[in-house]
Amino acid sequence: MLENYLPILFFMIIGIAIGAVMSIIGFLLGTRRPNPEKDSPYECGFEAFEDARMKFDVRYYLVAILFIIFDLEIAFLFPWAVIIKSAGLFEFIAMMIFLSILVIGFIYEWKKGALEWE
């Protein structure tokens, strides 16, 4: 069984190798004439005002946190989904209870406005 994973490892190595080789080709064949104007960060013709690593909206962070909760939920659903065909009413109801708890949480965050963007 485990030898089926060997091609995957090779595939990843080859993927990285192709990317690396293409980058190296780009550096070898491309011209290289740097000057301060060309190398400055792009800002519609202005000189860059300040460092680009500025404060950003906290909502992006909120989305990331909500994503973790829901992604974990999906991870819990996967094994259940694979066996549901051979399982019975008990497994179905167990998952429905689990899902309804999460749906309550989802409704709560919706009502709290965590999903609003304006």
Add this chain to the structure above:
Amino acid sequence: MQTLIYVITILLYIVVILVPLMVGVAYLTLAERKIIGYMQVRIGPNRVNLPLPLLNKLRGFGQPIADAFKLMFKEIVLPTHSNRFLFIIAPTISFAPAIAAWAVIPFAEGWVLSDINVGLLYILAMTSMSVYGILIAGWASNSKYALLGTLRSAAQVVSYEIAMGFALVGVLMAAGSLNLSDIVAAQNGSFLHWFWLPLLPLFAIYFISGVAETNRAPFDVAEGESEIVAGFHVEYSGMLFAIFFLAEYANMILIAALASLMFLGGWLSPFQGIPVLEPMFAWVPGIFWLLGKMSIFLFLYLWSRATFPRYRYDQIMRLGWKVFIPITLVWIVVIGVAILVKLPPWFDIVAKG
């Protein structure tokens, strides 16, 4: 010795998968420019021909190759304030998973390089990796446009990944397996047995999320040429930019392949179970059906790019969180009930094992 032969065989198979994939990516860019051109009553690229016997009549057929050579000889600009190391490896980080995901795709019955029983989980892991390339690229560039594009793109990709994950859960319930070959086998019967019919909302959501996941129009706020110039790859040029481009198109083809495998019966003939047509088309190899179905999805990608205006960012997030996630949750319950009552013709067969 035996190990060496085994390793060489694997490497040969990888080449057999990757070369057509790379050619497909190259010619998808040409198809995009041609199709969108014709939709806008233009001709598209028509100057560069291939100097080969039959192909030299096809105008513009050499364009992708000319583009590749052009990008090779372009300067790679390294911005002053960027983090050099991250800046250079970011394209490779987004490219490698887009390629590696193809290891578990079955192209026809038995035509699969690595037949693992967690195939779908592996695909989900690999497609999730693509967001790292974007994040690292935007952060390392140290440019305001790049950072804005990165933030947007990261939030959008993770939001649609949830809807996508729930859609996959629906497929798993219907198929009872994580192995992609088994998922196709579970759709055997006729084109009414394919999962697009019982999972119709999930099918639509999967494909739309796939478009959002690859940052394609109408969800391309990460690039948004007209507002943040090019988003996360604004500072990239030359070959490094080309790698991002390749990764994006490889991901598009991957989403098309997955949608065909999971919802449109993969390599199964659409004429299965139809009296006269089935024997008439029985000689067609399965891979042609798969490629045909993939072409439909790829055309949809290009068509929607030519047709729809770009979504506003708050609309994208609303669609992802407030429309797709509730629909998928409801449909998972619906599928659960359908499996419990063994609804024919999809759920009346008890899964093996």
